[in-house]
Amino acid sequence: MITRKKTKQVFVGDVPIGGGAPVVIQSMTNTLTTDVKGTVRQIRELEEEGCDVVRVAVPDADSVKALPGIIKKIGIPLIADIHFDAKLAIASIEQGAAKIRINPGNMKKSELTELAKIARRRKVPIRIGVNSGSLEKHILKKYGNPTAEALTESAVEMTAVFEDVGFTDMVISVKSEDVLTTIEAYRLLSRQVRYPLHIGVTEAGTLLRGSVASSAACGILLSEGIGDTIRISLTDHPRFEVRTARFLLESLKLRRPGARVFSCPTCARTEIDIIKLANAVETLTAGIDRDITIAVMGCLVNGPGEMRGADFGICGLKGKAALYKAGRFVRNVSPKEAARELLREIRSGV
Ligand code: SF4
Known part of the structure; x- marks a missing residue:
């Protein structure tokens, strides 16, 4: 029986993450978000597979506009994935996104204060998604490489930016494409923060290789009680991401009935x-x-x-x-x- 580490609980719509809630399965669509029909079709398929919350990329204003049409036709909360532009994140919250994912490596800290204030007012959690491929320059300069320590420091630094304006509904991830670095980074992070952790290996690879790499990393972390939500990143249809996550959680007896x-x-x-x-x-x-x-x-x-x-x-x-x-x-x-x-x-x- 696995004893989960105690973390703060946040709500993505009506889905709790952390605080002892079952590990939440998430995936990400690979349709164009502006293609509302195609995106809804794919999300419904993911729901059938057992996906609890779904993420869509929001690269521009047209994608933001598409969000309400998608949200009203799906049965699970939607997360907007934002890079570079905090204004898109704010607009996505206004259009009904239940959670925002940002990458601290490509956003100005000054722009994030406004986002944090709006997210706090609307009770929308934010995931700070640190990736080995896009670490901030000052962190890379300090560590030379995207080590586990570098990933963790980037994430912890960013939590301080949000905490300074009283925003604490955060979920954190520190993903590397290297399995051992990923495991070490999450171990370090779980000792430093009480926020719920989103676990996964970034750019894990094709169906078989990616499933094995992700299961190795996430399986070890979950067995140590680390991880409140999981995404298996695969270069394939996202239904396989959900299926792999389900099988992994079932194997570790962490999955709800099925x-x-x-x-x-x-x-x-x-x-x-x-x-x-x-x-x-x-x-x-x-x-x-x-x-x-x-x-x-x-x-x-x-x-x-x-x-x-x-x-x-x-x-x-x-x-x-x-x-x-x-x-x-x-x-x-x-x-x-x-x-x-x-x-x-x-x-x-x-
Ligand atoms: S049950 Fe065992 S013996 Fe029968 S087909 Fe399957 S592997 Fe072969």
């Missing part, structure tokens, strides 16, 4: 296409908010044994798939229909 799919690695005894079936089951059951286990097995060798311990299961037989519920055989179905039939059984109750 479906856990166990599946066999397949071998020469495999009777049906288990790889396709396990993926289909995982996708179809992503939105389930009950704690259930599902076993997807390729043959009779381990199948019936696994079925006994799972709430639901599919076992591959010659040319067909056997459905199980609470350890009992239900019926045989065609392998093609197996995932949908299983979902029907789940929906009809445990």
Whole structure:
């Protein structure tokens, strides 16, 4: 059982971050924010996957204008991601953004005071998102490289700017593309501040490499109780970011109820296409908010044994798939229909 470090709690819309709340999963759209229809479609898909809060890039005034149209059509709070221009952050708050993410490396501290005052008045939290690739010049000059100490100092310096005007609804991140630097930076930061921490590896890479790097860093941090919200950054569709975060939190028993799919690695005894079936089951059951286990097995060798311990299961037989519920055989179905039939059984109750 993991003991989480105590942090301050902030609210992104109605979603609490920190203060013992479940670790919040977030992702970021890769559509044009000005494409309201496409962005809404993608966010809804992320909601289905289990995304709790979503971030969109706001690079210009047209993107700000698009925010209300997006916000009214989605079911989770929206975070505006702002670089360079504090005025865009203020305008995004006025258009309904539930949280702002800024990068201290590319914003003038003098411009942030006004933002802090408005955010405080509107009760909108701000994430100070420090990245190894965009550290302030004076920090880089002092440390030479974007070390864990440099990332942490940048973040702590910026919290002081906001605290000076009485703003404390902050979330902080100190991401590096280097896994070990990321881990060290968050360890240092968690000893210095009580603000909730957003954890992740920046520019982690493609689906497989990025998932592994992110899971290594975030898994170690979470196991030490560090991390209140998580984003897995992947060079792929953001649905995989949410899915990877979910799986990681499930593995560490930090996730709220949901479906856990166990599946066999397949071998020469495999009777049906288990790889396709396990993926289909995982996708179809992503939105389930009950704690259930599902076993997807390729043959009779381990199948019936696994079925006994799972709430639901599919076992591959010659040319067909056997459905199980609470350890009992239900019926045989065609392998093609197996995932949908299983979902029907789940929906009809445990
Ligand atoms: S369950 Fe059957 S098919 Fe799957 S790995 Fe085990 S022996 Fe192979």
